[in-house]
Amino acid sequence: DTEVTQTPKHLVMGMTNKKSLKCEQHMGHRAMYWYKQKAKKPPELMFVYSYEKLSINESVPSRFSPECPNSSLLNLHLHALQPEDSALYLCASSLSGQGRNEQFFGPGTRLTVL
Amino acid sequence: GESVGLHLPTLSVQEGDNSIINCAYSNSASDYFIWYKQESGKGPQFIIDIRSNMDKRQGQRVTVLLNKTVKHLSLQIAATQPGDSAVYFCAEKGNTPLVFGKGTRLSVIA
Numbered sequence: 001d002t003e004v005t006q007t008p009k010h011l012v013m014g015m016t017n018k019k020s021l022k023c024e025q026h027m028g029h030r031a032m033y034w035y036k037q038k039a040k041k042p043p044e045l046m047f048v049y050s051y052e053k054l055s056i057n058e059s060v061p062s063r064f065s066p067e068c069p070n071s072s073l074l075n076l077h078l079h080a081l082q083p084e085d086s087a088l089y090l091c092a093s094s095l096s097g098q099g100r101n102e103q104f105f106g107p108g109t110r111l112t113v114l
Numbered sequence: 115g116e117s118v119g120l121h122l123p124t125l126s127v128q129e130g131d132n133s134i135i136n137c138a139y140s141n142s143a144s145d146y147f148i149w150y151k152q153e154s155g156k157g158p159q160f161i162i163d164i165r166s167n168m169d170k171r172q173g174q175r176v177t178v179l180l181n182k183t184v185k186h187l188s189l190q191i192a193a194t195q196p197g198d199s200a201v202y203f204c205a206e207k208g209n210t211p212l213v214f215g216k217g218t219r220l221s222v223i224a
Contacts, residue, residue, distance in 0.1 A: 040217075041217075042217055104160065105160075107155075107156055
């Protein structure tokens with residue numbers, strides 16, 4: 001299995017809703033990432049988990065809350081989002097966080113905040 | 115802060131011709147570089163990577179060239195096909211997380 005899967009593919013939520021994005025990989029990778037991508041822009045790093053511990057938080061607002069239940073799963077909990085948070089949310093994984101190895105990306109979740 | 119950028123935001127190429135996509139980086143401490151392809155509605159897909167101890171690496175129909183002297187990276191696609199139409203991102207890594215460049219949209223004219 002050489003892919004990263006993400007659910008749901010699309011999500012529409014109101015500003016008062018609570019929702020979660022899910023990501024899964026079974027490649028034995030020990031680093032997992034959340035990125036945010038706006039239209040016509042490159043992916044921007046949000047969080048990095050290394051060996052199931054949060055190692056990088058790129059000053060992301062607290063309305064985004066990551067969670068890594070085990071080495072294969074990564075969640076992003078969403079609460080009280082703003083319309084400007086609408087974007088494609090990408091999950092990625094790599095063998096390790098510090099090494100020079102490729103990151104594999106999932107297909108993303110297209111989030112719309114009304 | 116330092117960032118990775120691209121010289122051209124769009125590139126149109128005739129089918130069958132070779133494509134060259136360029137990338138300039140500014141972090142001299144970066145020692146690992148990746149090219150990704152992103153099709154509409156999909157996540158970035160790994161194309162090829164190169165480490166700083168190399169100046170050229172070839173894959174299937176793709177070649178990456180690295181010039182550390184001028185901090186320049188390029189992706190060459192041979193015999194460009196309609197399926198190559200996408201946005202291409204270069205990304206760099208040193209002791210910091212992966213940083214993406216702005217992206218170049220490649221359009222293949224049939």
